[in-house]
Amino acid sequence: MTARLIAAAVLLLVVAWLAACAEAGLARTTSYRAEEAVRQGRRGAERLAVVAADPTRYLNLALLVRVACEVASGVLVTYTSVRVFESTVQSLAVAMGVMVLVSYVAIGVSPRTIGRQHPLNTATAASYVLVPLVRILGPVPQLLILLGNALTPGKGFRKGPFASEAELRAMVDLAEQESLIEADERKMVHSVFQLGDTIVREVMVPRTDLITIERFKTIRQALTLALRSGFSRIPVVGESEDDIVGIVYLKDLARRVHISREAETELVSTAMRPAAFVPDTKNAGDLLREMQQDRIHVAVVIDEYGGTAGIVTIEDILEEIVGEITDEYDRELPPVEDLGDGRYRVTARLDIGDLGELYDLVGLDDEDVETVGGLLAKSLGRVPIAGATATVDVTEDRSDPSLTALRLTAEAPTGRRNRIVTVLVEPVRTTEDADEATADEPASA
Numbered sequence: 001m002t003a004r005l006i007a008a009a010v011l012l013l014v015v016a017w018l019a020a021c022a023e024a025g026l027a028r029t030t031s032y033r034a035e036e037a038v039r040q041g042r043r044g045a046e047r048l049a050v051v052a053a054d055p056t057r058y059l060n061l062a063l064l065v066r067v068a069c070e071v072a073s074g075v076l077v078t079y080t081s082v083r084v085f086e087s088t089v090q091s092l093a094v095a096m097g098v099m100v101l102v103s104y105v106a107i108g109v110s111p112r113t114i115g116r117q118h119p120l121n122t123a124t125a126a127s128y129v130l131v132p133l134v135r136i137l138g139p140v141p142q143l144l145i146l147l148g149n150a151l152t153p154g155k156g157f158r159k160g161p162f163a164s165e166a167e168l169r170a171m172v173d174l175a176e177q178e179s180l181i182e183a184d185e186r187k188m189v190h191s192v193f194q195l196g197d198t199i200v201r202e203v204m205v206p207r208t209d210l211i212t213i214e215r216f217k218t219i220r221q222a223l224t225l226a227l228r229s230g231f232s233r234i235p236v237v238g239e240s241e242d243d244i245v246g247i248v249y250l251k252d253l254a255r256r257v258h259i260s261r262e263a264e265t266e267l268v269s270t271a272m273r274p275a276a277f278v279p280d281t282k283n284a285g286d287l288l289r290e291m292q293q294d295r296i297h298v299a300v301v302i303d304e305y306g307g308t309a310g311i312v313t314i315e316d317i318l319e320e321i322v323g324e325i326t327d328e329y330d331r332e333l334p335p336v337e338d339l340g341d342g343r344y345r346v347t348a349r350l351d352i353g354d355l356g357e358l359y360d361l362v363g364l365d366d367e368d369v370e371t372v373g374g375l376l377a378k379s380l381g382r383v384p385i386a387g388a389t390a391t392v393d394v395t396e397d398r399s400d401p402s403l404t405a406l407r408l409t410a411e412a413p414t415g416r417r418n419r420i421v422t423v424l425v426e427p428v429r430t431t432e433d434a435d436e437a438t439a440d441e442p443a444s445a
Helices: 002-027 031-039 045-053 055-084 088-117 119-137 140-151 165-177 183-195 219-229 250-259 261-265 284-294 314-322 352-358 372-380 431-439
Strands: 233-237 244-249 277-279 298-302 308-313 336-340 343-347 389-393 403-410 422-429
Touching (some): 002 055, 002 088, 031 045, 031 119, 055 088, 055 119, 165 183, 183 284, 219 250, 219 261, 244 250, 250 261, 284 314, 308 314, 352 372, 372 389, 372 422
Parallel strands (some): 277 298
Antiparallel strands (some): 233 244, 298 308, 336 343, 343 422, 403 422
């Protein structure tokens, strides 16, 4: 009698093992894989296509079989232990230890590993059993799920193979590991999910980086600013930087001047378009859909106090999905390039402390800015554009008595946002030193 009970428990565990394999294999078998197997003429592909067409039903059935066999096996092991051991506590402890070990290794780890490693073969083999079993049991599995949903708060049993966004992301990572998709495609899918949690404040161009024009400036001045800065859309401000009254487009300016040269003297406010305003807490994905629907390319971002926080374009949002958008003019630049005669070309993000080391300036520092680009913008009092020049006094920080100042010149902008990337730095020396240097030069024949 005891041998029969043990044999029955082992048989139930084998069935539970097969059901767990089926669960893992079906969870990783898509309808596309099933259709591909049919096209290749694989054996059993027709049955697999039937299962893949309705995965929820067959996954639930495999779950029911596994749980039923596992519970029945546990009951038999417990009953056998009670018959073998005289002590009830001892028999229950043995039964519990055996079932925990067997359930974890034989049902929890082993079959799921096999199902994940060979999903197509496992799902195909399971379809031979699950398809007729569904016909035999009929609505029983679905009724049990409905009963479980009635007793479970919330949404109840899930309807598909993905219970959460995390599981779907894990499936995308698995698809990359199996070379079904490329690494860039996996990153793009993850970026789409992240876009749903991104707000406009995180992708906008901040106000400190904005190039604006006053509404009382002329069209010619706006056209010159657009050509020098490289921007095709420039915000038009009224009384202050927070008072954006519209957006002027380079195409509109060129069209007005092309039709009539006299339009150059007209105010830029006559050529601007209305600006769209969005809060900085708006969801970036929702804004992208609205911009597509309303056919707008740029929007002004407003902070919680009603001031201008920055602007956002469609490209700013798309970069969150596809990555940084660069053009053919972008190139990798060294932080410092020695041009000779004390002249250097440095990146706008170079720390001003590093700039001071180039000229042996012992105390070059600023509490308000940290980079060369920030130092240039502070000296100008505005966002620098190509050709903008400012002189920074260094008489208090110099170790060279002939050095009085540094001349900073913004060079041509690069990239999609037309930011100033490099700054030309030139030393400004005293006239006496320059005269001495000229006198020391040998006379030419």
